[in-house]
Structures are given as structure tokens and as C-alpha cells.
Amino acid sequence: MTLSQLRTFALVARLGSLRAAAQELGISEPAVSAALAALRTDLGDALVVRSGSGIALTPGGRALAGYAQEIVGLAEQSRREVARAAQDGAELRILATPAFAEHAAGRLLEAYARRHPGPAARVVVDAADDAGALLGERAYDIALGIRPARSSTPLHALPFLRYRRILVAAANHPLAALPPPRVPGKALTQRWFSGPSAGGPLEEQRWFANLPAVPELVQLDSEAAALAAVRAGEGLMLAVAHVIRHDLASGGLVQLGFPGTPVSGMWWASTLLPGRVPAAADALLRFAGSAEATEAMMAAGGPRGLVRRGTQVHVALWSSRVSGKG
The missing domain is CATH 3.40.190.290 (D-Maltodextrin-Binding Protein; domain 2)
Structure with a gap:
């Protein structure tokens, strides 16, 4: 499980679409599918399933979505804090x-x-x-x-x-x-x-x-x-x-x-x-x-x-x- 995979999954969960997540990340839709497949293998859960309106999260997917968003947010905050500290200009x-x-x-x-x-x-x-x-x-x-x-x-x-x-x-x-x-x-x-x-x-x-x-x-x-x-x-x-x-x-x-x-x-x-x-x-x-x-x-x-x-x-x-x- 990597930060990149979690970031991809968090976007899919939030946007409800592989295509929209791919556009947001600036990558191909197959690359999004590959990230989800790696997470499925790692966690042993389908995470998302097809539905009439697009995709839906499984119970395991809903559990992961909250953690993924938090982890991604913490990672982004860490980058900001490290950069600010390095410049002695934290705000x-x-x-x-x-x-x-x-x-x-x-x-x-x-x-x-x-x-x-x-x-x-x-x-x-x-x-x-x-x-x-x-x-x-x-x-x-x-x-x-x-x-x-x-x-x-x-x-x-x-x-x-x-x-x-x-x-x-x-x-x-x-x-x-x-x-x-x-x-x-x-x-x-x-x-x-x-x-x-x-x-x-x-x-x-x-x-x-x-x-x-x-x-x-x-x-x-x-x-x-x-x-x-x-x-x-x-x-x-x-x-x-x-x-x-x-x-x-x-x-x-x-x-x-x-x-x-x-x-x-x-x-x-x-x-x-x-x-x-x-x-x-x-x-x-x-x-x-x-x-x-x-x-x-x-x-x-x-x-x-x-x-x-x-x-x-x-x-x-x-x-x-x-x-x-x-």
C-alpha cells in the first residue's frame, strides 16, 4: 500500500468515478484501475463495485475512504510543515x-x-x-x-x-x-x-x-x-x-x-x-x-x-x- 495508491482511492471515493479521478490526477484511467487493483490485492477487499450510476464503495471501501483521506491530508500537511520549517517561515x-x-x-x-x-x-x-x-x-x-x-x-x-x-x-x-x-x-x-x-x-x-x-x-x-x-x-x-x-x-x-x-x-x-x-x-x-x-x-x-x-x-x-x- 503506497501513498499514491491511497491518494488515488481517496479521489475515486470522493468523486465517485474512475474517469473523474484520472482527470483530477492527470493520469490515465487504466493507471487509476491499476492502483485500485493493487489495493484490492493488498487488503483482500473489492473496495468498489459497479452500480447503476457509476461505482459504489463496499463496506471495506467506506472504511478505507476515511483513513485514506486522513493519511493523504497528513502527508500534505507534513510536506507543508517541512517546507515552512526549512524556510523558517511557517505560517x-x-x-x-x-x-x-x-x-x-x-x-x-x-x-x-x-x-x-x-x-x-x-x-x-x-x-x-x-x-x-x-x-x-x-x-x-x-x-x-x-x-x-x-x-x-x-x-x-x-x-x-x-x-x-x-x-x-x-x-x-x-x-x-x-x-x-x-x-x-x-x-x-x-x-x-x-x-x-x-x-x-x-x-x-x-x-x-x-x-x-x-x-x-x-x-x-x-x-x-x-x-x-x-x-x-x-x-x-x-x-x-x-x-x-x-x-x-x-x-x-x-x-x-x-x-x-x-x-x-x-x-x-x-x-x-x-x-x-x-x-x-x-x-x-x-x-x-x-x-x-x-x-x-x-x-x-x-x-x-x-x-x-x-x-x-x-x-x-x-x-x-x-x-x-x-
């Missing part, structure tokens, strides 16, 4: 959800850098609905802000920061002067603002789904832009409470009494299981759950994060060797 690949990236990512990474000088990191800001698959494919080393809903690969997921969202309006907004019983019905007729990931994680999605009516929702490029619109009196927002505490204290924004609020949420850090990820990713996951990290992310002075800009993903380069000095 920690981080996937961050928009809200977490905007409100806390910069503070977390700066605090981590002071404790763990190490490789540079590339942070990609994305809604990450398929974070589990991306981690399983090793496209990223760690996901911050979301707990992957589904993944065929076992993951280590750590909840590290609970937050609350409250409904707010400008102090001069008409709703700010209403008695609490009249707020809910009136609020649903107003314009609501949000950042690029309206609805957010599961807790927030459930809250929106249970509203008696759907308000007009305006999504902007960032929650900072949404807050600016709310401060200007243009509408309402379900805002992160600790981010706007200065606005609340100064009276610039007021909290509206609305059923079901505050809405609690949780930011998560997720990686593959320990031993299958770079040491820096495992260290970052564990650090995210520390009291030091929580203090840094909740510190006063406004957010220090990474923001999606327009329809493009903002890619930030961060080096713990550099950040640790600042």
Missing part, C-alpha cells in the same frame, strides 16, 4: 468570523503574541459556514468565533468568550422615549442595522427566527458602520453589549426593552484534534480560554480587530515576533 492560518474578527481578534492575537513568540499568521475573515470542512481539509489551522456545526473529521472545540447582544437606539430616537410596553411592536417597524453576518451564530439565528415579524434589515460592511448609522438616529441594532458600554454610559445610545434580550452568544476556537495541528494552533486554542485572553478581549478602549471590507475578504498578516514588541 499559522486562521479563519475568523466577521463579528469576532471585528471585536476581538486583534486583541486576542496581540496578547497571544506576547506569550508565544512564533510563526507569522494569516487571518482570513469569512462567515465560515463550512468551517468544519475547511479545518478537515487543512485549509486552515484554527477557526475563531464559530463552533462548526458539522464535520466528518473529529474536532477540538473550545468555548472561550461569552457575550451579550442588546437592542439599542440613539438617545434622540423616537423609541428611546417610549414606555417599555410599547417598544416591541414599534421596533419591528423600524430599520435595523447589522454587520456583514446578520443573525450570527446559532443563538442569534434562533432569536431572529422567533420574532413575530421580520424587520427591515440593512447589512453593512462592518458592525462599526452599523453602529455609526444607529448613533445618527437612522435605526436600531442588536449590538454587542461590552463593545458599546461607553456609548451607554455617556448616554449616546440607550438600551431598548425587547422580549428575549439580551441575546447570549459564545465565541469558540476550533481545531483538529491535538497532535494533528501545528503546535502554534493548539497553543492559540488553549490560550484563548485563559483569563489573560479574556481580560485582553474585554478591555476598555474600543475593539481592535480585523474587518471585512466591501465584498472582499481583508487578509491581515500578523507576526508574533513583531506584535510582541508593541
Whole structure:
């Protein structure tokens, strides 16, 4: 059994076709058949059989498919890690959800850098609905802000920061002067603002789904832009409470009494299981759950994060060797 044979079989299992696997690998279909034949001989199982729609995996083939994909992934990761180490330029690949990236990512990474000088990191800001698959494919080393809903690969997921969202309006907004019983019905007729990931994680999605009516929702490029619109009196927002505490204290924004609020949420850090990820990713996951990290992310002075800009993903380069000095 060779890595080349396992890579070929993994593609056949994923694509469901010898021809498609051959095209993907840039080899002939007979070469794919030869690789499968060698595996059959080695393992004593047919692995794949013909079916009406193409091919189907035998029970043994299904068992091998998971191992083959994992082995191939580990081999590819090993090549990347060896190459990066040889060049002294290893890079920690981080996937961050928009809200977490905007409100806390910069503070977390700066605090981590002071404790763990190490490789540079590339942070990609994305809604990450398929974070589990991306981690399983090793496209990223760690996901911050979301707990992957589904993944065929076992993951280590750590909840590290609970937050609350409250409904707010400008102090001069008409709703700010209403008695609490009249707020809910009136609020649903107003314009609501949000950042690029309206609805957010599961807790927030459930809250929106249970509203008696759907308000007009305006999504902007960032929650900072949404807050600016709310401060200007243009509408309402379900805002992160600790981010706007200065606005609340100064009276610039007021909290509206609305059923079901505050809405609690949780930011998560997720990686593959320990031993299958770079040491820096495992260290970052564990650090995210520390009291030091929580203090840094909740510190006063406004957010220090990474923001999606327009329809493009903002890619930030961060080096713990550099950040640790600042």
C-alpha cells in the first residue's frame, strides 16, 4: 500500500468515478484501475463495485475512504510543515468570523503574541459556514468565533468568550422615549442595522427566527458602520453589549426593552484534534480560554480587530515576533 495508491482511492471515493479521478490526477484511467487493483490485492477487499450510476464503495471501501483521506491530508500537511520549517517561515492560518474578527481578534492575537513568540499568521475573515470542512481539509489551522456545526473529521472545540447582544437606539430616537410596553411592536417597524453576518451564530439565528415579524434589515460592511448609522438616529441594532458600554454610559445610545434580550452568544476556537495541528494552533486554542485572553478581549478602549471590507475578504498578516514588541 503506497501513498499514491491511497491518494488515488481517496479521489475515486470522493468523486465517485474512475474517469473523474484520472482527470483530477492527470493520469490515465487504466493507471487509476491499476492502483485500485493493487489495493484490492493488498487488503483482500473489492473496495468498489459497479452500480447503476457509476461505482459504489463496499463496506471495506467506506472504511478505507476515511483513513485514506486522513493519511493523504497528513502527508500534505507534513510536506507543508517541512517546507515552512526549512524556510523558517511557517505560517499559522486562521479563519475568523466577521463579528469576532471585528471585536476581538486583534486583541486576542496581540496578547497571544506576547506569550508565544512564533510563526507569522494569516487571518482570513469569512462567515465560515463550512468551517468544519475547511479545518478537515487543512485549509486552515484554527477557526475563531464559530463552533462548526458539522464535520466528518473529529474536532477540538473550545468555548472561550461569552457575550451579550442588546437592542439599542440613539438617545434622540423616537423609541428611546417610549414606555417599555410599547417598544416591541414599534421596533419591528423600524430599520435595523447589522454587520456583514446578520443573525450570527446559532443563538442569534434562533432569536431572529422567533420574532413575530421580520424587520427591515440593512447589512453593512462592518458592525462599526452599523453602529455609526444607529448613533445618527437612522435605526436600531442588536449590538454587542461590552463593545458599546461607553456609548451607554455617556448616554449616546440607550438600551431598548425587547422580549428575549439580551441575546447570549459564545465565541469558540476550533481545531483538529491535538497532535494533528501545528503546535502554534493548539497553543492559540488553549490560550484563548485563559483569563489573560479574556481580560485582553474585554478591555476598555474600543475593539481592535480585523474587518471585512466591501465584498472582499481583508487578509491581515500578523507576526508574533513583531506584535510582541508593541
